[in-house]
Amino acid sequence: MEGLRHTLGVVGAGTMGGQIAYQAALHGFEVHLVSRREERLQSACASSSALLRRRVEKGKLSAEACEATLTRVTTSTDFDALSGMSTIIETVAEDRNVKRDVYARISEHADEDAIIGTNSSTLGSSLLEDAVSRPERFLNIHFFNPALLMTLVEVVPGPHTSEAAVKHAMEFARAIGKTPVRLAREEYGFIANRILFIAIQEAMHLVEGGYISMSDCDLAVRNALGWPMGPFELSDLVGLDVVEAILDEGARQTGDTRWVPLPLLHDRVARGELGKKTGSGFFSAS
Ligand code: CAA
Numbered sequence: 001m002e003g004l005r006h007t008l009g010v011v012g013a014g015t016m017g018g019q020i021a022y023q024a025a026l027h028g029f030e031v032h033l034v035s036r037r038e039e040r041l042q043s044a045c046a047s048s049s050a051l052l053r054r055r056v057e058k059g060k061l062s063a064e065a066c067e068a069t070l071t072r073v074t075t076s077t078d079f080d081a082l083s084g085m086s087t088i089i090e091t092v093a094e095d096r097n098v099k100r101d102v103y104a105r106i107s108e109h110a111d112e113d114a115i116i117g118t119n120s121s122t123l124g125s126s127l128l129e130d131a132v133s134r135p136e137r138f139l140n141i142h143f144f145n146p147a148l149l150m151t152l153v154e155v156v157p158g159p160h161t162s163e164a165a166v167k168h169a170m171e172f173a174r175a176i177g178k179t180p181v182r183l184a185r186e187e188y189g190f191i192a193n194r195i196l197f198i199a200i201q202e203a204m205h206l207v208e209g210g211y212i213s214m215s216d217c218d219l220a221v222r223n224a225l226g227w228p229m230g231p232f233e234l235s236d237l238v239g240l241d242v243v244e245a246i247l248d249e250g251a252r253q254t255g256d257t258r259w260v261p262l263p264l265l266h267d268r269v270a271r272g273e274l275g276k277k278t279g280s281g282f283f284s285a286s
Pocket of ligand 1: 051054055058060121143144145146147148149150193196228229234238242
């Protein structure tokens with residue numbers, strides 16, 4: 001296989017897309033970040049730039065490396081910025097129709113040999129492969145939030161994915177400083193979310209059952225299991241709407257009632273209390 005070219009297109013400039021773009025730039029990649037909305041691009045760049053500048057203040061990154069990283073990310077509202085990119089990661093909303101539309105546009109501009117990875121946590125690439133022009137080059141490349149810090153990347157081939165594409169994805173993840181794990185085949189939740197979200201559901205059952213408060217449950221999990229954040233604080237970080245969508249889709253795809261969201265979560269989402277991004281969720285942001 002030809003050596004990996006250090007070029008990356010990222011489509012979608014939300015929390016995940018922005019940080020994935022800067023993670024790759026930190027490791028020397030030329031990155032083109034594409035979104036339909038200019039404001040999203042600006043805010044993604046501002047928040048990741050601020051995180052990297054904080055690393056400089058803390059002496060964890062040199063000022064030169066930081067500035068070089070920032071210049072490696074170019075933003076665009078035009079999908080033609082994806083041409084010439086060796087790897088393309090899609091990070092748009094977890095909605096099949098939105099993703100289908102985006103894949104039609106990516107397929108118009110991507111190089112023939114580009115690998116396209118979806119960062120979707122709920123949709124295996126086999127549910128979307130009919131929307132891309134070269135399914136053999138398409139698979140899930142799944143990052144964790146916050147992507148500038150969490151080192152795991154799950155590489156999940158569908159039945160249509162070629163071995164060369166899987167190898168490319170593994171090499172790409174290592175080249176941007178991540179630790180990839182390769183799944184043999186698709187399974188709902190892949191590995192980490194499969195374990196994490198069932199554990200979060202158990203925490204919600206305990207609180208709804210009146211056994212413990214949310215803050216004491218978090219305290220217990222942090223201290224007994226060594227999680228850096230308890231299940232409720234972590235849900236606020238991930239976004240309660242995202243947590244509910246993962247659970248809903250899990251219930252639909254697996255038919256297993258363990259995934260069905262509880263009122264404790266659903267009621268907050270219905271009130272627009274989505275966690276850190278709205279200032280309140282299970283807890284209020286301080
Ligand atoms: N984005 C980027 N960087 C962040 C951040 C964020 N949201 N929050 C904190 N940080 C950075 C801080 O800037 C700080 O960096 P420096 O040391 O370079 O200054 C560093 O993280 C440590 O921050 P803090 O001391 O404030 O806080 P902490 O020690 O508690 O670490 C954390 C924060 C790394 C997020 C840690 O709490 C953690 O690992 N939490 C668990 C996260 C997790 O499990 N993520 C997976 C979610 S599930 C998912 O993503 C899958 C999916 O499909 C939905």
